[in-house]
Amino acid sequence: MKKKSNNEYAIVVDNVSKKFKIYYDKPNTLKERLVFWKNSKVNYHEVLKNINLQIKKGETVALIGVNGSGKSTLLKLMTKIIYPTEGVITTNGKLTSLLELGAGFHPDFTGRENIYFNASIFGLTAAEIDKRVQDIIDFSELGDYIDTPVRTYSSGMYMRLAFSVAINVDAEILLIDEILAVGDQHFQDKCFAKLEELKQSEKTIVIVSHSLDAVRKLCNRGIWIYNGEVRKDGKIDEVVDEYLKVCG
Amino acid sequence: MFKELYNYRQLLKSNVSKEIRGKYKGSFLGVLWSFVNPLLMTLVYAIVFPFILKSTQPHYVTFIVIAILPWTWFTTVISQGTNTIVVNGGIIKKVYFPREILPISIVTSGLINFLISCLIIAIFLICSGIGFSIYIIFLPIIVLIQYILLLGLIFITSAIDVYIRDAEYIIAFLVSMLFYGTPILYSSNLFPAKFSWLLKLNPLTTIIESYRNIFYYQTLPNLKELGIVFIISSIILVIGYKIFKKLEKGFAEEL
Numbered sequence: 001m002k003k004k005s006n007n008e009y010a011i012v013v014d015n016v017s018k019k020f021k022i023y024y025d026k027p028n029t030l031k032e033r034l035v036f037w038k039n040s041k042v043n044y045h046e047v048l049k050n051i052n053l054q055i056k057k058g059e060t061v062a063l064i065g066v067n068g069s070g071k072s073t074l075l076k077l078m079t080k081i082i083y084p085t086e087g088v089i090t091t092n093g094k095l096t097s098l099l100e101l102g103a104g105f106h107p108d109f110t111g112r113e114n115i116y117f118n119a120s121i122f123g124l125t126a127a128e129i130d131k132r133v134q135d136i137i138d139f140s141e142l143g144d145y146i147d148t149p150v151r152t153y154s155s156g157m158y159m160r161l162a163f164s165v166a167i168n169v170d171a172e173i174l175l176i177d178e179i180l181a182v183g184d185q186h187f188q189d190k191c192f193a194k195l196e197e198l199k200q201s202e203k204t205i206v207i208v209s210h211s212l213d214a215v216r217k218l219c220n221r222g223i224w225i226y227n228g229e230v231r232k233d234g235k236i237d238e239v240v241d242e243y244l245k246v247c248g
Numbered sequence: 249m250f251k252e253l254y255n256y257r258q259l260l261k262s263n264v265s266k267e268i269r270g271k272y273k274g275s276f277l278g279v280l281w282s283f284v285n286p287l288l289m290t291l292v293y294a295i296v297f298p299f300i301l302k303s304t305q306p307h308y309v310t311f312i313v314i315a316i317l318p319w320t321w322f323t324t325v326i327s328q329g330t331n332t333i334v335v336n337g338g339i340i341k342k343v344y345f346p347r348e349i350l351p352i353s354i355v356t357s358g359l360i361n362f363l364i365s366c367l368i369i370a371i372f373l374i375c376s377g378i379g380f381s382i383y384i385i386f387l388p389i390i391v392l393i394q395y396i397l398l399l400g401l402i403f404i405t406s407a408i409d410v411y412i413r414d415a416e417y418i419i420a421f422l423v424s425m426l427f428y429g430t431p432i433l434y435s436s437n438l439f440p441a442k443f444s445w446l447l448k449l450n451p452l453t454t455i456i457e458s459y460r461n462i463f464y465y466q467t468l469p470n471l472k473e474l475g476i477v478f479i480i481s482s483i484i485l486v487i488g489y490k491i492f493k494k495l496e497k498g499f500a501e502e503l
């Protein structure tokens with residue numbers, strides 16, 4: 001991670017564009033590559049166009065917009081899962097993303113083993129995980145089930161465990177993609193309270209969400225992405241109101 | 249690069265142990281299969297060659313065990329390593345972590361398996377009466393060279409396999425050809441002199457011969473050749489890492 005001179009920013013998105021190749025027939029084998037190497041139809045779909053954003057440390061930002069507007073792509077670019085076609089994204093601080101809960105869970109391993117494995121994907125050492133493992137188990141409310149294989153879990157239990165790991169890894173920047181709807185009402189409230197607590201402790205949070213009411217309560221800044229461009233960026237209430245006026 | 253890998257050392261550790269334990273999960277013998285497999289292979293060759301082909305090599309079983317175990321390390325790493333990125337596509341698309349962890353943990357788990365299987369070599373050396381010599385101190389150097397070579401190779405093959413899935417099959421074929429192009433079942437001086445340069449082109453020849461030198465012939469390995477192979481392997485590693493780094497940016501989109 002490169003350090004920028006302006007340390008007050010957690011995420012700087014500089015002139016970023018992202019194009020996806022759209023193949024009609026994706027040549028996955030050598031034969032197809034050789035036979036169709038010239039005439040494979042490739043279209044480019046420009047998902048993000050020239051995005052410029054500065055997100056300060058400690059800000060809680062909501063990315064809103066209709067389906068297919070490029071919000072999730074922007075989030076994936078910030079986590080470095082995919083890379084921009086043009087432009088640079090700089091992040092400053094330990095980053096955790098909750099794009100899809102439970103990515104990398106091994107069904108045959110127990111909940112506890114998966115905590116270790118999942119947290120290590122987020123870059124924690126064994127000693128750091130040891131310190132947090134009890135918090136994670138308590139937060140997930142799985143109790144004795146923690147020592148049974150994950151494949152026996154209900155989908156709600158699975159989600160609760162995954163969320164508990166991700167939220168307890170102590171990242172400075174948290175990127176969340178539409179996962180506020182985890183578990184039952186009780187667990188949702190608990191997640192919400194935890195996010196509120198993280199917000200108070202000066203963590204940077206970026207949320208992609210369609211639950212506008214939740215976002216209104218939690219975030220202090222809204223960014224409305226429309227057709228791959230920033231349509232409006234400002235105070236959360238203003239952005240949500242305008243978004244509802246146009247798209248609602 | 250090293251700093252980031254160091255930060256993710258826990259992931260590397262748990263991935264290596266998952267590689268070793270998870271591979272034979274559900275089978276009765278479990279991890280033991282990593283050793284039973286090459287032993288069974290040895291058994292087949294030990295039956296076939298002395299009887300049918302009238303091999304005159306003394307202690308033939310020990311002679312081939314010493315070569316088959318490093319070969320097993322090579323071939324399992326190449327076959328698992330080539331599709332490691334494709335197999336782990338699920339995580340790659342959802343979480344960021346240094347992608348080179350995946351090939352590194354494949355080579356490392358292979359290394360651990362090999363080091364344990366050196367016990368088998370030791371047993372054969374004792375039982376055949378060959379015993380040990382001081383030249384065993386060269387073992388870490390040979391192992392290191394093989395590690396570097398393997399890592400460089402699977403950096404390349406694992407990254408290419410994402411874009412061209414045929415790579416797995418082509419490489420599987422090349423590896424099975426290579427088995428006969430490497431002095432495993434025979435000694436390199438049995439190879440027709442006219443084509444011995446062909447054998448020398450294969451860096452595995454030097455590596456396998458060196459294992460044999462220190463264990464079986466109890467002599468000094470050919471240090472000049474070993475040095476050349478070390479340099480070649482290092483170049484492959486550097487180029488492989490560059491290729492991997494370049495191609496890795498498209499992994500999540502191609503998978």
